[in-house]
Amino acid sequence: MYRLKQVLMKFVYCLILSKKKKDKFKSKYLYVMNPDNKILQILPDGREEVLKHRIKGLQVLFEGKNNVLKIYDEKVKNVKVTFHGDNSTAVVRDNTICSLRSNCFYSIDKTSYTNDVKIWLDDDNAQVKIGKNCAISWDIEFMAADCHTILDEAGNICNMPKPIEIKDHVWIGCGVKICKGVTIAENNIIGMGSVVTKSFSETNCVIAGNPAKIVKHNVNWDVKMIKDYVASYSQKK
Numbered sequence: 001m002y003r004l005k006q007v008l009m010k011f012v013y014c015l016i017l018s019k020k021k022k023d024k025f026k027s028k029y030l031y032v033m034n035p036d037n038k039i040l041q042i043l044p045d046g047r048e049e050v051l052k053h054r055i056k057g058l059q060v061l062f063e064g065k066n067n068v069l070k071i072y073d074e075k076v077k078n079v080k081v082t083f084h085g086d087n088s089t090a091v092v093r094d095n096t097i098c099s100l101r102s103n104c105f106y107s108i109d110k111t112s113y114t115n116d117v118k119i120w121l122d123d124d125n126a127q128v129k130i131g132k133n134c135a136i137s138w139d140i141e142f143m144a145a146d147c148h149t150i151l152d153e154a155g156n157i158c159n160m161p162k163p164i165e166i167k168d169h170v171w172i173g174c175g176v177k178i179c180k181g182v183t184i185a186e187n188n189i190i191g192m193g194s195v196v197t198k199s200f201s202e203t204n205c206v207i208a209g210n211p212a213k214i215v216k217h218n219v220n221w222d223v224k225m226i227k228d229y230v231a232s233y234s235q236k237k
């Protein structure tokens, strides 16, 4: 049955003439049969299983070879990943758009959530890593590579991709943009609309503005809404 489905889909693919429509069809239906790339599901016990069927909320386009996409849950929602090159890996959660060139890496821990995030790894060797228990709000962009080249007077390239790392338990407010080379330490909060251009190694701060700076020290945050936090706190007492 699976084999028949494969042949049928390949036949339909051949009938489509426009390149754009072909790519869309490929990303929706043909990824499961691309032998040079893999989609794996990370099971609760940590084992990884190859996915052989189409998943509704997942659009993947493999343009190269040896790429791996990993998901935690088959019920993944609103995920669109494009592998433009070779040898890249993306570990994604819901509501994610991710674009990768060659030897790129993106991962988010299963305990973190994303409302609407775009991960731009649009140069070779670019990386973004998001740790545990992070809250990534909506309209967020991580840009670990600049997409275009900046040269100094001697013709040297001065904007090579640099990895982005978000450590555990960081809350990124809506509309935040994170530039290449940024590491954010644990328990930090990034205020809405901020543009983060450099790393922050101090923990427990509110970081905000453009360019982002520390605006408060010695704070922490909880993922619950205030009323739920208060209720759970009084229950504990």
Ligand SMILES: CC(C)(COP(=O)(O)OP(=O)(O)OC[C@H]1O[C@@H](n2cnc3c(N)ncnc32)[C@H](O)[C@@H]1OP(=O)(O)O)[C@@H](O)C(=O)NCCC(=O)NCCS
Pocket (backbone or CB within 6 Å): 135, 136, 137, 138, 172, 173, 174, 189, 190, 191, 192, 193, 194, 206, 208, 209, 210, 215, 216
């Ligand atoms: C970051 C945030 C949570 C901080 O809240 P807070 O601790 O109550 O901060 P305050 O309002 O006391 O502001 C502290 C200082 O930071 C500044 N500031 C706060 N948020 C800022 C922002 N987004 N950009 C620039 N400056 C900001 C304030 O002007 C103030 O400056 P001052 O000390 O010079 O007066 C809040 O401002 C924010 O951005 N909320 C949006 C959260 C969000 O995106 N939620 C979506 C669901 S995930």
